Amino acid sequence: MIYSAAKLRERLEVLHGEYLKAGSRKHLNQMVLIGHSMGGLVSKSQVQDSKDKLWVNVFGTTPDRLNLPQAQLDSLRTYLEYKANPHVSRVVFVATRIGAAISPRAGAGPLAAGWSACLPT
Incomplete structure (x- = not known):
């Protein structure tokens, strides 16, 4: 979805x-x-507005607490953050x-x- x-x-x-x-x-x-x-x-x-709800549901935490490279975070934002x-x-x-x-x-x-x-x- x-x-x-x-x-x-x-x-x-x-x-x-x-x-x-x-x-x-x-x-x-x-x-x-x-x-x-x-x-x-x-x-x-x-x-x-998604806010950080999808991040928390998918990863159990907000993006700033994930230890992921910036390129991966940016790619995920396309799907997990929206207005x-x-x-x-x-x-x-x-x-x-x-x-x-x-x-x-x-x-x-x-x-x-x-x-x-x-x-x-």
């Missing part, structure tokens, strides 16, 4: 740049993501179990609860 979230973040940035070049700015910062199941979790990562995408204004979750899929240690919490909705089938 971490890899997929990073790839989505990259692709959304490319898409945003393409719309800027085309001169289409009316709704440029109002992207809406719709994610089903695991896609919902990947989409959720676009509206959150909320300012171009995404909303996320719609479909059949995504936010609270059960990610533990509170991994970052699920009030933000996730505020963004999720139960849709009738």
Whole structure:
């Protein structure tokens, strides 16, 4: 999921740049993501700041306490550190179990609860 979230973040940035070049700015910062199941979790990562939570979940500590070469730390930062995408204004979750899929240690919490909705089938 971490890899997929990073790839989505990259692709959304490319898409945003393409719309800027085309001169289409009316709704440029109002992207809406719709994610089903695991896609919902990947989409959720676009509206959150990771802080050091992923470092702690993966390595048991923060990056400054790891004895890794700077090149490796920089490579890992691509996947483990991110800010909320300012171009995404909303996320719609479909059949995504936010609270059960990610533990509170991994970052699920009030933000996730505020963004999720139960849709009738």
